Amino acid sequence: MAEREERVDECSLDKKGCRDTLTCMFDLKRVLFAAVLFFFAGSLVFSVLGLRKTKSARIFVKDKGSGHLVLQKVVLPKASSENERVFWILKELISGPTGDRYERILDPDIEIRRVIVRKDIAYVSFDWKFIDSLYMNPALVVRAITNSIMLNIRRIEGVKILVEDIEPVSTLGNVSLGHTFKKTKMGRDKTLK
Secondary structure: OHHHHHHHHHHHHHHHHHHHHHHHHHHHHHHHHHHHHHHHHHHHHHHHHOOOOEEEEEEEEEEOOOOOEEEEEEEEEOOOOHHHHHHHHHHHHHHOOOOOOEEOOOOOOOOEEEEEEEOOEEEEEEOOHHHHHHOOOHHHHHHHHHHHHHHHOOOOOEEEEEEOOEOOOOEEOOEEOOOEEOEOOOOOEOOOO
16 A cells, blocks of 8 residues: 555656656756856957957968968967067968968978067077078068068067077078068068069
8 A cells, every 4th residue: 555655646746747847948948048148248258358368460471373472361379578479470470371372481390499579670580491491482481571570560670580599691592691671661671672
């Protein structure tokens, strides 16, 4: 008899449980909606407050069709100093362009040894692999580096390229790395012909 009473109670709980299950499912949907809404609002707040720590920039890359330098928009980590900003611009140039329209002009294995911004000149030092990238078209490589830096950091008026922290005395094509490269109004470097 006690078993019969327990079975009757279980059946009534099941029927009551069915009504509660529908209620619970409705409550679960509301909770999930609230969670999605909460995460959306959180991501919106993070993007508005700038907590994502990125900044857009424009760099010069080589167009495959024309062989000329063209601008490409990239996203860089936010930098706390001009030295760091120049570093990230150079890293993006070294990593190469995105898209099939563009061609790589720098060896992806190049290492940036040092970046120092003094007054209005950016001193950038690469390892020896940088020289290999200059053999094909040194003027194009130097223009891409110089113009990309000066376009994104307006205060910089010149770029001095060093190899292994030393000023190279060599000339490749019509480019002498002994100069400080400066941008003209037309976007061409004054020291390049």
